[in-house]
Every structure is written in structure tokens, then in C-alpha cells.
Amino acid sequence: GQQVQQSPASLVLQEGENAELQCNFSTSLNSMQWFYQRPGGSLVSLFYNPSGTKHSGRLTSTTVIKERRSSLHISSSQTTDSGTYLCALDSSNTNKVVFGTGTRLQVLP
Amino acid sequence: NAGVIQTPRHKVTGKGQEATLWCEPISGHSAVFWYRQTIVQGLEFLTYFRNQAPIDDSGMPKERFSAQMPNQSHSTLKIQSTQPQDSAVYLCASSRGLGSSYEQYFGPGTRLTVL
Numbered sequence: 491g492q493q494v495q496q497s498p499a500s501l502v503l504q505e506g507e508n509a510e511l512q513c514n515f516s517t518s519l520n521s522m523q524w525f526y527q528r529p530g531g532s533l534v535s536l537f538y539n540p541s542g543t544k545h546s547g548r549l550t551s552t553t554v555i556k557e558r559r560s561s562l563h564i565s566s567s568q569t570t571d572s573g574t575y576l577c578a579l580d581s582s583n584t585n586k587v588v589f590g591t592g593t594r595l596q597v598l599p
Numbered sequence: 600n601a602g603v604i605q606t607p608r609h610k611v612t613g614k615g616q617e618a619t620l621w622c623e624p625i626s627g628h629s630a631v632f633w634y635r636q637t638i639v640q641g642l643e644f645l646t647y648f649r650n651q652a653p654i655d656d657s658g659m660p661k662e663r664f665s666a667q668m669p670n671q672s673h674s675t676l677k678i679q680s681t682q683p684q685d686s687a688v689y690l691c692a693s694s695r696g697l698g699s700s701y702e703q704y705f706g707p708g709t710r711l712t713v714l
Contacts, residue, residue, distance in 0.1 A: 523702060531707075533690065538702040576642065578703075587632065587703065589642040 493517050494579055496590035503597045509564040511593045513577035521580040522553045522560045527592075528573045536562070536575075567597045603706035605691050611712045612681045620676040620709045624693030631674045632703065633666055634690040642690070648674060649696070681713045 495514045503509055513522070521540040525533040537544050537551035539560065544551050548567075553560040560577055577590045604623040612618050624631045633645040646656040648668040656666065663681075668674040678685055688708040694701040 521701070525705075533692075533705040535702060535704065578642075580701075587644060589634075589644075591641050 493581065493588045494577060494590040496575075496577060496593050498593060499591065500594040501596070503567050503595070505567060505569055505597055505599050507567055507597075509567055509571075509595060511562040511564070511575050511577075511595075513560040513562075513579075513590050515558050515560075515579050515588075517579070517581045517588075519555070519579040519581055523578045523580075524551055524560070524562050525576045525578065526573055527576060531573075533576065564595075567595075569597045569599050571595060572597050603691055603693050603704055605689075605706035605709050607709060608707060609710045609712075611714065613714055614682060615680050618678045618681050618685075618711055618713075620678075620689050620691075620711070622674045622676070622691030622693075622706060623672060624674070624691070625704055626672075627695070628693035628704075629671075629696050630694045630701065631668060632692040632694075633674070633676050634692065636688045636690060636708070637686075645676070678711075681711075683713045686711055686713045 493516050497512045523538050524536040526536050527533050539551045539553045541553050541555050548565045550563040574592045574594050576592045578587050580587050606621045630649050632647040634642050636642045644658040646659050646666045647654055651668045663679045666676045688710050690708045692703040692705045694703045
């Protein structure tokens with residue numbers, strides 16, 4: 491089955507609202523990484539977060555290994571946040587990176 | 600640091616032709632990964648190298664696809680007899696290694712269109 495599940499699949503926000511993106515995984519991991527991708531663009535690393543909580547501006551990532559989940563919180567969303575957010579885990583079982591299916595975020599003005 | 604470099608950025612081939620995609624990892628990075636991204640399948644792992652040696656190619660279609668890393672400064676992904684279903688964005692990434700301490704950095708991708 492799918493090793494990495496992301497939710498929601500899509501999300502529409504009004505500018506200024508907050509967003510919580512979830513990534514649940516069914517395998518043990520070495521690391522967790524969150525990426526942002528603008529339509530037609532490459533992947534930009536937001537966080538490399540194997541465990542714990544990290545902050546970067548309006549973004550916060552929290553990975554709880556024993557609960558097999560990681561989250562990405564976006565506060566005070568802006569239209570420029572629109573795009574696809576992907577989580578990827580480096581599985582300790584296979585030493586292979588597995589990507590989630592992504593969350594497509596649209597922030598309306 | 601120029602980041603991971605991929606060439607060409609766009610490639611259009613006719614059905615049955617060969618396509619070779621190039622990747623230059625970040626200097627000093629020992630692991631190189633190839634992925635394919637389509638709207639239907641999302642991001643799929645294809646293969647990776649560590650210190651130029653192929654480690655895992657379980658994601659590679661067994662026929663027509665091959666990847667090499669002849670030296671530490673570049674890797675190639677070759678697709679023989681391209682088919683329309685091969686159309687995708689092919690992404691290359693590099694990291695300092697494998698495991699818990701290493702972050703992956705992605706190139707801009709090569710958009711392959713097979714007519």
C-alpha cells in the first residue's frame with residue numbers, strides 16, 4: 491500500500507487564513523523533507539525535518555516519529571503560497587526516498 | 600554554487616527515437632537520484648547512485664531505460680525507443696549521502712515530450 495499519505499489533496503484558502511498540511515507514513519524513516527513546487531517549477535526544499543519542530547518565517551514543520559506523521563503549518567497565507575506541497579521520506583527499510591501525492595494549495599486574494 | 604544542473608530543460612522527440620538526459624550534481628555530493636513526475640503518477644523514484652555506483656534501480660522500467668554515472672560530476676538517463684507514455688518531467692537530485700543526515704537538492708528538471 492501507499493507508504494506516504496498526504497492530506498488534504500487540495501485546499502483553497504482566503505488570503506490571511508492558516509493552513510495545516512498533513513503527511514502520514516507507514517514505514518520507519520531516516521528523514522522527512524517538505525518541498526514546495528510552483529506549477530511547472532522545480533522542487534524547492536522547505537524543511538529537512540527528521541524529527542521535532544522547525545520554523546522558517548510563516549512556515550512550521552513538526553515531525554513526530556512515533557506517531558508516524560509530519561505536518562506543515564502555513565500561517566497568514568498569501569497568494570504567492572499557491573502551489574503544490576510535497577512531503578518525502580527517506581525510508582530506513584529501503585534507503586529509498588518516497589514522495590507523498592501532494593497537497594495543491596490555492597490562496598485567493 | 601550553481602545547484603543541481605539538468606540539461607536540456609525541454610526535449611521533444613518522435614516516437615521510437617532515443618533521448619539522453621544529463622544531470623550535474625552539486626560538487627561534493629556523493630548521492631545522485633533520478634525521479635520522474637507526471638500528473639497521473641506524481642513523483643516516482645527511478646534510480647540512484649552513491650559514489651558513482653548504482654545502488655537501486657528498482658524504479659526504472661526494465662526495458663528501454665538506463666542510467667549511468669561515469670564520473671562524479673555527471674549522470675545520464677537514457678531512454679531508447681521513446682514512447683508517448685514516457686512524456687514526463689525527469690528530475691535529478693543530489694545529496695551528500697544517504698540516510699538521516701542528508702538533504703536532497705533538486706535540479707530544475709527536463710521536460711520530455713514524446714510525440
